[in-house]
Amino acid sequence: MARDAAGGVGGAEEDGLxxxxxxxxxxxxxxxxxxxxxxxxxxxxxxxxPRSSKKREPQSEGDTKILPMDLRVGDRLADERGExxxxxxxxxxxxxRIFHARVQRxxxxxxxxxxxxxxxxxxxxxxxxxx
Numbered sequence: 821m822a823r824d825a826a827g828g829v830g831g832a833e834e835d836g837l838x839x840x841x842x843x844x845x846x847x848x849x850x851x852x853x854x855x856x857x858x859x860x861x862x863x864x865x866x867x868x869x870p871r872s873s874k875k876r877e878p879q880s881e882g883d884t885k886i887l888p889m890d891l892r893v894g895d896r897l898a899d900e901r902g903e904x905x906x907x908x909x910x911x912x913x914x915x916x917r918i919f920h921a922r923v924q925r926x927x928x929x930x931x932x933x934x935x936x937x938x939x940x941x942x943x944x945x946x947x948x949x950x951x
Contacts, residue, residue, distance in 0.1 A: 891919075895946070904925055905924060
């Protein structure tokens, strides 16, 4: 077993690089293939991973899915009873896990309701103004 100048196990040092035994060299290459160079100082590169091949479906300009905390006054929601408009800013309860917003049917102020959503579930809305 070869020891370097500091007494550590490894191959002979040439030009500041340590030559690893073949078994360790093969393992290092496999790790680099999976995780990238991990910020290898000798290589001068940073961690790089291949991008996911999954692509998102393009959405129409006005119809988006957002988290309930991102709802704004004027956003429009739809359900089986018709189209509704957010009339007050959303607020949270249960430590931020549930969001509520006051909504009303379009042009019917007397028909208001409080709707609730799980904070992690996205909501389909139509934005009345550009973001």
